[in-house]
Amino acid sequence: MLNYAAPLARLIEELGRLPSIGPKSAQRLAFHLLRQPQERVEGLAEAILDAKRRIRACRQCFNYTDDELCPICSDARRDSSIICVVGQPQDLLAMERTREYNGVYHVLQGLLTPIDGIGPDDLRIRELVSWVRGGGVREVILATSPVIEGDATAMFIAGLLAGVEGLTVTRLASGLPAGGDLDYADEATVSKALEGRRPI
Amino acid sequence: MLNYAAPLARLIEELGRLPSIGPKSAQRLAFHLLRQPQERVEGLAEAILDAKRRIRACRQCFNYTDDELCPICSDARRDSSIICVVGQPQDLLAMERTREYNGVYHVLQGLLTPIDGIGPDDLRIRELVSWVRGGGVREVILATSPVIEGDATAMFIAGLLAGVEGLTVTRLASGLPAGGDLDYADEATVSKALEGRRPI
Numbered sequence: 001m002l003n004y005a006a007p008l009a010r011l012i013e014e015l016g017r018l019p020s021i022g023p024k025s026a027q028r029l030a031f032h033l034l035r036q037p038q039e040r041v042e043g044l045a046e047a048i049l050d051a052k053r054r055i056r057a058c059r060q061c062f063n064y065t066d067d068e069l070c071p072i073c074s075d076a077r078r079d080s081s082i083i084c085v086v087g088q089p090q091d092l093l094a095m096e097r098t099r100e101y102n103g104v105y106h107v108l109q110g111l112l113t114p115i116d117g118i119g120p121d122d123l124r125i126r127e128l129v130s131w132v133r134g135g136g137v138r139e140v141i142l143a144t145s146p147v148i149e150g151d152a153t154a155m156f157i158a159g160l161l162a163g164v165e166g167l168t169v170t171r172l173a174s175g176l177p178a179g180g181d182l183d184y185a186d187e188a189t190v191s192k193a194l195e196g197r198r199p200i
Numbered sequence: 201m202l203n204y205a206a207p208l209a210r211l212i213e214e215l216g217r218l219p220s221i222g223p224k225s226a227q228r229l230a231f232h233l234l235r236q237p238q239e240r241v242e243g244l245a246e247a248i249l250d251a252k253r254r255i256r257a258c259r260q261c262f263n264y265t266d267d268e269l270c271p272i273c274s275d276a277r278r279d280s281s282i283i284c285v286v287g288q289p290q291d292l293l294a295m296e297r298t299r300e301y302n303g304v305y306h307v308l309q310g311l312l313t314p315i316d317g318i319g320p321d322d323l324r325i326r327e328l329v330s331w332v333r334g335g336g337v338r339e340v341i342l343a344t345s346p347v348i349e350g351d352a353t354a355m356f357i358a359g360l361l362a363g364v365e366g367l368t369v370t371r372l373a374s375g376l377p378a379g380g381d382l383d384y385a386d387e388a389t390v391s392k393a394l395e396g397r398r399p400i
Contacts (some may be wrong), residue, residue, distance in 0.1 A: 005266040011251035014244045019232050020225070031290055032219050033248060034255055034264065041252040044214045045245040048233060051211035052241040055234055064234065066205040090231055 008034070060131075062107040062124050064089045072104055079103045084141045085128060085157065087111045087150060095143060103141070106131065111149035112156060120156065129160050132167065139168045146174045146192070208234070260331075262307040262324050264289045272304055279303045284341045285328060285357065287311045287350065295343060303341070306331065311349035312356060320356065329360050332367065339368045346374045346392070 004012065008030060016026035033041055057063070058070035065071065072078055072092075082103030086092050092105050108123045120126075132140060140161060144150035158169050175193035176185055185193075204212065208230060216226035233241055257263070258270035265271065272278055272292075282303030286292050292305050308323045320326075332340060340361060344350035358369050375393035376385055385393075 005255060005264055005271065007247075007251040007254045007266050008264055011247045014247040017240075017244075018229055020228075025220070027290065027293070028220075029218055030251065031288070033252060036252075038252065040217075041248060044217075045248045047207075047211045047214040048241060048245045048248075051207040051230065052233060052236075052238060054207045055205060064205055064208055066207050071205065088231070090227070093227070 057107075057109070061105045062109055062127070063092055063105055077102075081137055082139045082141065083128070083132070083137055084143050085154075086143050087145060087153070091143065091145065103139075108144070108153065111144055111147075112153045113149050123153070125157060125160070128157065132161055132164055137167060139170060142169065142171045146172070257307075257309070261305045262309055262327070263292055263305055277302075281337055282339045282341065283328070283332070283337055284343050285354075286343050287345060287353070291343065291345065303339075308344070308353065311344055311347075312353045313349050323353070325357060325360070328357065332361055332364055337367060339370060342369065342371045346372070 011030045011033070012023070012026045015021055015029050016023055018026075021029065033044075054066045055064050056066070058065045058073055059068050060073040061070060063070040063072060067074070073080075079102050083106050084092075084095055084101060084103055085106045085108060086095065087108050087110060089107055092107060095101050095105070106124065106128045108125065108128070110118055110123050112118060112120065112123065128140075131137070140157075142154035142157060144153045154171055158171075161167060161169050173196055174189070175196050176182065176189060182190065211230045211233070212223070212226045215221055215229050216223055218226075221229065233244075254266045255264050256266070258265045258273055259268050260273040261270060263270040263272060267274070273280075279302050283306050284292075284295055284301060284303055285306045285308060286295065287308050287310060289307055292307060295301050295305070306324065306328045308325065308328070310318055310323050312318060312320065312323065328340075331337070340357075342354035342357060344353045354371055358371075361367060361369050373396055374389070375396050376382065376389060382390065
């Protein structure tokens with residue numbers, strides 16, 4: 001029995017439910033919050049509630065947004081004839097960080113994962129297919145992560161889009177990470193790099 | 201520019217202000233919260249606000265409490281003739297985890313740290329001295345951490361309590377941590393262990 005006052009015990013418990021926050025981190029965070037000025041703590045609580053209340057899925061691409069369309073879909077400078085298909089909004093951000101992609105996105109909201117019962121109808125695959133079939137799209141880049149579920153999801157979608165006139169369907173290259181050491185790369189990565197080798 | 205919707209950007213920023221939560225963790229936590237059911241997210245926000253609103257310092261020992269007295273000070277089974285003096289409420293919890301201490305506590309709310317301008321008047325030292333001088337206390341255990349500031353604080357308090365009739369002032373032992381390897385211990389720890397050696 002650690003003799004916490006009830007509101008403190010509850011705060012530690014709630015913080016401990018966050019991913020990768022263990023009991024010790026939860027305690028440290030709770031004590032930290034108690035030492036902060038009232039307005040800082042209220043700022044955090046309001047940011048949590050406000051984001052949860054206002055953030056929803058973009059009507060077009062299912063990225064997070066606080067409007068009908070996300071900032072990317074509503075940006076006229078983005079090339080809407082290229083769609084990059086990702087699993088989660090986080091993956092979209094990884095693409096954006098390259099600053100080299102100027103197309104739009106489609107967020108599947110997951111990957112095909114039969115073991116967890118996640119099938120095609122649980123993802124935003126139908127919406128993607130109807131968008132592409134609607135015309136005006138020349139390339140779909142399948143950018144799901146190169147894990148088993150991501151590869152399977154990409155293959156599945158490629159199959160559905162196979163017949164669309166004038167459409168190129170591509171997959172992000174798999175291979176050695178930039179700055180990575182061949183000696184330290186796992187076999188699957190080296191195999192992929194070999195398979196995807198290109199003339200220089 | 202990472203094209204976050206404003207409420208999401210704000211949430212990530214607020215989470216990133218927490219100790220040991222970097223930008224990447226803040227983003228992961230924010231996306232996690234957005235995936236949770238509304239009531240779970242509200243539970244967290246309320247726990248934060250509720251703890252901040254209701255938790256205050258115990259009138260007697262300055263431990264965290266949601267009442268006049270903390271659970272320890274209001275527990276009649278605790279021996280109020282022994283006071284264990286710690287820097288922070290977290291240190292009190294470390295003592296409680298041993299399940300071997302049945303006295304009460306006094307939380308200084310910090311340690312003497314001249315470099316940060318924290319002197320005796322910034323800590324709850326005066327309150328401790330008046331408590332002890334008020335009588336009924338037979339031992340004060342100085343359990344501030346064995347860091348420079350903790351040692352200095354302990355020495356300072358020992359000096360203030362030196363004249364009190366019938367009072368024993370002790371300091372937690374410093375030495376090798378249980379399960380620790382002599383070979384891996386730093387010099388200061390080995391020195392302390394040598395200095396504090398006891399007949400077996």
